[in-house]
Amino acid sequence: MPKQIKVKYFNQNIEKINKIAIGDWIDLRAAETVTMKQFDFQLIPLGVGMKLPEGYEANVVPRSSTFKNFGILQTNSFGVVDESYCGNDDQWFFAALAMRDTVIEEGDRICQFRINKKMESVEILEVSELEEQSRGGFGSTGKK
16 A cells, blocks of 8 residues: 655645656645845745655655756755644745756746655664774775
């Protein structure tokens, strides 16, 4: 039985989201036209809110063409929407930084998401030493 995601649309003009047969990610669209100057920051509304399956979170990232087409970067690099962000007013947004002047039109596909199981419960243990052999520090893999 597939997992169900309940979707509320805040903008009835944008195309409804769907899961295509190929690929594991679902596209999201700008819910309004946004004009940005170089180095502007904008929370771009995505026009949807969702109730995720229990025990799941959504991971939101740019589409592969987002920077090429619009010159924007996602400021938090990787968006996480947990299952508790599901109220009637909890619209999703894309946190964008413009690297050039740009216009994102209402309905443009700018990001994508997928759902993943939340991290299992963990216990944090403080130790004075780790018992494994050191690999040589951060960035050490792949040295010539």
